[in-house]
Amino acid sequence: MRNIYIIGVGLIGGSIAKDVKKLNPGISIHGIDANETHLQEALTLKLIDKKANFEDLKHADLVIVSIPVDATETLLPHILDVVSEDTLVIDSGSTKASICKAVAKHPKRRNFLATHPIAGTEFSGPKAAVEGLFMNKTNIICEIEKTAFKLQERALTIFKIMGMNMRYMNPEAHDKHIAYVSHLSHISAFMLGKTVIEKEKNERDIFDLAGSGFASTVRLAKSSPHMWTPIFKQNKVNVIETLDEYINNLVKFKEFMQTDNFDAIFKDMENTNHIKDILNGIK
Amino acid sequence: MRNIYIIGVGLIGGSIAKDVKKLNPGISIHGIDANETHLQEALTLKLIDKKANFEDLKHADLVIVSIPVDATETLLPHILDVVSEDTLVIDSGSTKASICKAVAKHPKRRNFLATHPIAGTEFSGPKAAVEGLFMNKTNIICEIEKTAFKLQERALTIFKIMGMNMRYMNPEAHDKHIAYVSHLSHISAFMLGKTVIEKEKNERDIFDLAGSGFASTVRLAKSSPHMWTPIFKQNKVNVIETLDEYINNLVKFKEFMQTDNFDAIFKDMENTNHIKDILNGIK
Structure with a gap:
C-alpha cells in the first residue's frame, strides 16, 4: 500500500492521515477537499503530502472518505466508478443506512467498507486533527460481508495498528443505537446552549455564574452545523424517536416538580446514577 | 482565627478544609457530620483534626456549613443561636433565597454570610475533597450588607487567599440565574442518562457505541440525589421556568425535523455555536 487519498482533510480525515503517516512513513498521502483553504492548511500542517484531484483516485490503494454524510451519499458512487479493482474505499460517517444504500447495487460494492470510528472532538477542520485520536476507541463496521476478503483484511490491519476495537453491526441497528448515545447528546447540548443564550440576551451577567458542569x-x-445537519436529516426517524422519549422524560420531571413529588425526582436521579458504572467503561 | 468548624465534611466542606489547612497550618479544623462514616473518613484523610458536637460551635471563630440546602435552611438558625457574637458563619449552598429568608430576622443575622462557590465535581463525600478546588473560581456572595463589617472582611480574606473571584448579587437574582447555568444542566444530563438507560434495557450493546461526547x-x-433534590425543591419556580423554555426549544427542534426544515435546524445550531466564545471565559 503506497498511495492513500483522503477526501475531506478535517478532524477525522486529518487525524487518520497523522496516524497512518506515523505508522508507515513511506506512504504518500494525497488530499482532496472542496474547501481550498482547508486543503492548503492540511499541506502546511503536513497532514498530506500532496493535493490531488478526483481523477487521481484511479491511482489509490486506499481512499478515506471523511466529509459530511450527505456529501458521502452523493459522492461515494462516483468514487467507486473511478477507483481501480484493487482499491479499498472506507467512509467514516456518523450514519450508515443511507450511505450503504447509496452503493448497495454498485458494481464495485465489494471495494467499499462502511465504518464509523467513535472518536472525535467538538472541533473541526485540519487544525483539529490530532495524533492517536483513535487509540482504544470503538470502530463500528457495517456489512463487512459485502466487502472483498482481501480488502477487509487490509482495512482491519490499519484499524488494529491505529489501536481501534472493532464492533460489527448492520447499518439499521447502528443508526438506531447511535441516535441515543450520540445524536441525542448533541441535540440536548445544542438546545441547552440555545436556552441559556436566549436568556442571556436580557441577563448579561449570567455566564459569570457558569462553572465546569455547564461547560x-x-x-x-x-x-x-455543516456536519450535523445532514446527520440529523439522514437519521431523521431514529432521532425523532429519541427526542420524543427525551422530551417525555423532561415533561414528567417537570410534572413531578409542579406536583411537589420530590420522592419521584429523587428516585429518577438515583436510578440514573447507575450511569457511573456505564461511563467507567467509556474511554 | 484559630478554630474552624466544618458542618458537612464532603466535597465542598472537605475541599475548603484542605485549602484552609494548607494556607494556615496552625488552625484547628473540627468536623461535624450526620454521617458517622463520613466523619471518620474525614479524620482518616486528615481533612479535619477532630470530631466535634453541635454544642462545641460556641468555641468557633468560623463555621462553614456545607450540607444539603434543606438541612442548611433548618439548621442555620440553630447554629446562629449557639455561636458567639464574634463567630462568622458561612454557607455554601446552591440556592440562596430560602436560606437567606430562614435567618432574615435572626438576632445574629450579622454573623452570617450567604455564599455560593461555583466549584465542584460530580462526586461527593470526603474522598471527593481536593486541594485548590476554588482557585480562580467565582464565589457568589448575597446580601453582604447584612453581615457585620469585620466579619465581611474575615470572609473576603479567606476567599481571596483561596483564589476566588467575588460576585455580589441578591438571593433572588442568584436563584434565577443559577437555574439556567447550573440546575437546568443537571436536569438535562439526568434525563439524557435516563432516556439512554431505559433504551439500554432492551438493547444491551448500546453503550459500546458511546464516546467521549456522550460521557x-x-x-x-x-x-x-441527596444534594440535588432539595436544590430543585427550593428553587422550584425558577427551575420550572427554565425547563419550560428548554422543552419548548426541543419541541421546536423536533417540529423542524418532522417538517424537513433543515435550514432552521442549521441556523439553530449555527447561532448556538456562539457558546464557544462564552465557554472560553469559563475555567
Whole structure:
C-alpha cells in the first residue's frame, strides 16, 4: 500500500492521515477537499503530502472518505466508478443506512467498507486533527460481508495498528443505537446552549455564574452545523424517536416538580446514577 | 482565627478544609457530620483534626456549613443561636433565597454570610475533597450588607487567599440565574442518562457505541440525589421556568425535523455555536 487519498482533510480525515503517516512513513498521502483553504492548511500542517484531484483516485490503494454524510451519499458512487479493482474505499460517517444504500447495487460494492470510528472532538477542520485520536476507541463496521476478503483484511490491519476495537453491526441497528448515545447528546447540548443564550440576551451577567458542569454539559454545542445537519436529516426517524422519549422524560420531571413529588425526582436521579458504572467503561 | 468548624465534611466542606489547612497550618479544623462514616473518613484523610458536637460551635471563630440546602435552611438558625457574637458563619449552598429568608430576622443575622462557590465535581463525600478546588473560581456572595463589617472582611480574606473571584448579587437574582447555568444542566444530563438507560434495557450493546461526547454531556447525571433534590425543591419556580423554555426549544427542534426544515435546524445550531466564545471565559 503506497498511495492513500483522503477526501475531506478535517478532524477525522486529518487525524487518520497523522496516524497512518506515523505508522508507515513511506506512504504518500494525497488530499482532496472542496474547501481550498482547508486543503492548503492540511499541506502546511503536513497532514498530506500532496493535493490531488478526483481523477487521481484511479491511482489509490486506499481512499478515506471523511466529509459530511450527505456529501458521502452523493459522492461515494462516483468514487467507486473511478477507483481501480484493487482499491479499498472506507467512509467514516456518523450514519450508515443511507450511505450503504447509496452503493448497495454498485458494481464495485465489494471495494467499499462502511465504518464509523467513535472518536472525535467538538472541533473541526485540519487544525483539529490530532495524533492517536483513535487509540482504544470503538470502530463500528457495517456489512463487512459485502466487502472483498482481501480488502477487509487490509482495512482491519490499519484499524488494529491505529489501536481501534472493532464492533460489527448492520447499518439499521447502528443508526438506531447511535441516535441515543450520540445524536441525542448533541441535540440536548445544542438546545441547552440555545436556552441559556436566549436568556442571556436580557441577563448579561449570567455566564459569570457558569462553572465546569455547564461547560461539560453544553460542550457538544460547539460542533459544526455543516456536519450535523445532514446527520440529523439522514437519521431523521431514529432521532425523532429519541427526542420524543427525551422530551417525555423532561415533561414528567417537570410534572413531578409542579406536583411537589420530590420522592419521584429523587428516585429518577438515583436510578440514573447507575450511569457511573456505564461511563467507567467509556474511554 | 484559630478554630474552624466544618458542618458537612464532603466535597465542598472537605475541599475548603484542605485549602484552609494548607494556607494556615496552625488552625484547628473540627468536623461535624450526620454521617458517622463520613466523619471518620474525614479524620482518616486528615481533612479535619477532630470530631466535634453541635454544642462545641460556641468555641468557633468560623463555621462553614456545607450540607444539603434543606438541612442548611433548618439548621442555620440553630447554629446562629449557639455561636458567639464574634463567630462568622458561612454557607455554601446552591440556592440562596430560602436560606437567606430562614435567618432574615435572626438576632445574629450579622454573623452570617450567604455564599455560593461555583466549584465542584460530580462526586461527593470526603474522598471527593481536593486541594485548590476554588482557585480562580467565582464565589457568589448575597446580601453582604447584612453581615457585620469585620466579619465581611474575615470572609473576603479567606476567599481571596483561596483564589476566588467575588460576585455580589441578591438571593433572588442568584436563584434565577443559577437555574439556567447550573440546575437546568443537571436536569438535562439526568434525563439524557435516563432516556439512554431505559433504551439500554432492551438493547444491551448500546453503550459500546458511546464516546467521549456522550460521557461529557451526561457527566452531571452522576451527581448526588441527596444534594440535588432539595436544590430543585427550593428553587422550584425558577427551575420550572427554565425547563419550560428548554422543552419548548426541543419541541421546536423536533417540529423542524418532522417538517424537513433543515435550514432552521442549521441556523439553530449555527447561532448556538456562539457558546464557544462564552465557554472560553469559563475555567
